Amino acid sequence: MKILIPVDGSDSTAVGHVVATASLLKDTPQIFLLNVQWNIASGNVKLFISHETIDDYYREQGLAALKAAREKLDAAGLAYTYHISIGTPAEAIVQYAREQQVDQIVMGAQGQNALSALLLGSVVNKVLHLATVPVLVVK
Numbered sequence: 001m002k003i004l005i006p007v008d009g010s011d012s013t014a015v016g017h018v019v020a021t022a023s024l025l026k027d028t029p030q031i032f033l034l035n036v037q038w039n040i041a042s043g044n045v046k047l048f049i050s051h052e053t054i055d056d057y058y059r060e061q062g063l064a065a066l067k068a069a070r071e072k073l074d075a076a077g078l079a080y081t082y083h084i085s086i087g088t089p090a091e092a093i094v095q096y097a098r099e100q101q102v103d104q105i106v107m108g109a110q111g112q113n114a115l116s117a118l119l120l121g122s123v124v125n126k127v128l129h130l131a132t133v134p135v136l137v138v139k
Contacts, residue, residue: 001025002102003109004032006127009065012072013108017138019076031080034067034096035062036089058086091124097133105135 005014013034022029037058062084073080085092097105107124128135 001029001036002030002032002100002105004073004097004100004102004105005069005091006034006036006107006123007066007069008035008089008107010094011108012069013138014136015069016104017119017136019072019078022076022078030038030077030080031073031078032096032100032102033052033066033073033082034085034093035081035082036085036092037062038089039086058084060090090130093123093127094130094132097131102133104133105131107137108135109139121128 003018004014005018007015018029019032040057041053066082066084070080070082083096086097093105105127107127124135125136128137
């Protein structure tokens with residue numbers, strides 16, 4: 001079973017759920033962690049900041065967001081791959097799920113803060129509507 005876990009760096013409820021239920025599956029799941037960074041390099045930003053600097057920023061922010069999830073999976077001894085995308089979260093999540101041909105998307109219901117919670121809620125809702133595979137939302 002291929003499982004995609006989108007991670008925004010807030011809480012790792014979805015990762016915890018996958019860790020807790022992995023032993024119930026017939027085969028060890030193939031786990032994909034995904035962090036989506038909002039595209040900040042638009043307009044005149046590219047005139048003042050190099051492409052390499054922008055890429056470094058995305059990589060640093062993405063790795064920081066993935067850190068807790070990776071540590072939890074490492075502690076559980078579960079193998080995973082991770083990826084950092086740039087774009088609109090819901091669309092990037094669904095696109096990555098298609099590319100990796102995942103069987104399920106497991107998402108947490110909580111965001112980083114009140115504003116993120118509102119945005120994440122809309123991301124979860126949009127993923128639910130766009131995804132062609134089952135989406136499990138974990139509280």
